Amino acid sequence: MGNATKTSTIIIGSTIALFLGVGTLWQPPQETPVACNDTTINAANNKTGNTINVPDEYKEPIKKAAQTAGLPESTVAAQIQAESQFDRMAGSPAGAQGPAQFLPSTFAKYSNGDIHNIEDSMEAYGKYMADLKKIVKPFAGDDPNKLIRLTLAAYNAGPGNVSQYKDVPPFPETKNYVEKITSGAQMKFTGGCKQVSGAKAWNGDLGKGEWTNPLPGGQFTSGFGRRNVPGLPAWAQMHAGVDLATGSGYGPQGTVIAPTDLKITGIYGKDGCVLGTMTAEPHFRMAFCHMDDYQVKAGDEIKKGTEMGRESNHAGSVGALVISHLHFEIHKPGDDYTDSNFNPYDGTAIDPEPILKEKGALGGR
Ligand SMILES: [Zn+2]
Structure with missing residues (x-):
């Protein structure tokens, strides 16, 4: 995979995990929400210092690196999160080290400093990205968003592969890497980027007791809200839930369990979703999607921790997903979802x- 800095970061196959083609059950939203897409993110980042949710010690280094590289700050933030989770001591089996997961040999070309030092690493990263950007620029035409995607692809797969394909190379790992950074993740880091309408945070009581992670061992891979996935219509660019993944495999993987006591209310087979309603307050409705098989059925009342099925990549609405993961939705209280009335876009989805x-059900992120 070239000489780019390599990382063993979990591959994220989440960005096409959208529900499409539910047919006549629902209509595209009438109003166009203020979208957190490439354009708004880039516009927001034209004002430097508009980056949010990064650890304090990274704020200034990310700002400088973004200026050096000529990239949006949120893109840089999302990439560093993907590479190291902002852990400056991060390492990988392939030998990549530090916040930007440089191989020492690559780092040495850009810095005499310390690979684990945030300032040194981010300064080298900025220069390195500027170089990559220069190499791939001829293949981006005058599309600034494509230029960002190609630069990220060059980082992941090496500039030689981008030059060869004159595009993001068709490697699942690289495609996923680029999608992960340019779609779901960078929204998190853009100040003033609004959430989609009907997707408000829940500000009511959450009820008693802790929950468990619905996918034990699963890592958070994609957030709730707007994203920009090439090839999907504008109305379909909303991610109505969050994604969790145990790894980068295909087909059945980790075990999906009930995060809290549930009444199972339906199975939405097309996208492999178990549907349920909390038996306790606040009676949230939940969907656990992309499974191939189920160990529960409508009418079951199950306790927290009960196995419901296995994480997989079953998503009939969009065809096969690249990487198995659990797509998890929470909807405001309402009529129980059944096999026939489940609708991710009914305006009741809230950010899980x-x-x-x-509820203590998600590890550090
Ligand atoms: Zn999803």
Whole structure:
């Protein structure tokens, strides 16, 4: 995979995990939400210092690196998160080290400093990205967003591969890497980037007791809200839930369990979703999707921790997903979802991430 800095970061196959083609059950939203897409993210980042959610010690280095590289700050932030989770001591089996996961040999070409030092690493990263950008620029035409994607692809797969394909190379790892950074993740780091309408955070009571991670061992791989996945219509660019993945495999992987006590209310087979309603307050409705088989059925009342199926990549609405993961939705209380009335876009989806955190069901992110 070239001489680019390499990382063993978990591959994220989440960005096409959208529900499409549910047919006549629902209509595209009438109003166009303020989208956190490439354009708004780039516009927001034209004002430097508009980056949010990065650790304090990274703020200034990310700003400088973004200027050096000529990339949006949120893109840089999302990439560093993907590479090291902002852990300056991070390492990989392939030998990549530090915040930007440089191979020492590559780092040495750009810095005499310390690979684990945030300032040194980010300064080298900025220069390195500027070089990559220069190499891939001829293949981006006058499309600034394509230029960002190609630069990220060059980082992941090496500039030689981008030059060869004159595009993001068709390697699943690289495609996923680019999608992960340019779609879901960088939204998290852009100040003023609004959430989609009907996707408000829950500010009511969350009820008693802790939950468990619905996918034990699963890492958070994609957040809730707007994203920009090439090839999907504008209305379909909303991610109505969050994604969790145990690894980068295909087909059945980790075990999906009930995060809290549930009444199972339906199975939406097309996208491999188990549907359920919390038996306790606040009676959230939940969907656990992309499974191939189920160990529960409508009418079951199950306790927290009960196995429901296995994480997989079953998503009939969009064809096969690249990487197995659990797509998890939480909807405001309402009529129980059944096999026939489940609708991710009915305007009741809420962001599961803060709820999972509040309930102790999500590890550090
Ligand atoms: Zn998803």
